[in-house]
Amino acid sequence: MRTTFDAVADAVYIELVPGIEPGRSVRNEIVETDGGTVVLDFDRAGILLGVEVLGATELLDGEFLAGAERIDQQ
Template identity: 80%
Template structure:
């Protein structure tokens, strides 16, 4: 599973599928928490495509974030 972290946006994206083609995400479920927001992306058949965590430094451990691919440093 590919996990990316953008420190500037304080956002993590976890994708259990190798690639998400444009337009494949058909439905989003948003969960608001006191520390941030979690968005689940699903395709037309209901398959989970990815999970976005906004407010990642509040909701995820530092060890988890350290292991993610940094996309804000490219």
Template identity: 65%
Template structure:
């Protein structure tokens, strides 16, 4: 499992499979609450390769966000 964070966009992506191939996700389910929107990515087989969390800093633990891979920094 791999988790990346984009601080500029305030998003986090939790990759649940060893590799996510571009275009592999064919369907998204949107889950919205008052605090956050979560996008569930599904592949052709109906499996869940990843989850994207919008407004990540509002709902994810700061310690988690501090130790995951940052994609907004070189």
């Protein structure tokens, strides 16, 4: 499981299936909350591929964010 965090976008992606190929995600379930948005990505077979969290600093624990791979740093 790979977790990436983009602090600029305040977004986290939790990849539940390694190496998701482009186009594999064909259905998204969106959950709106007071603090942000959670998007569940599914493939054609209904397998949950990953979870995107927008508004991550509001919705996720700081320790979890600290352990995520930062993708906003050059």
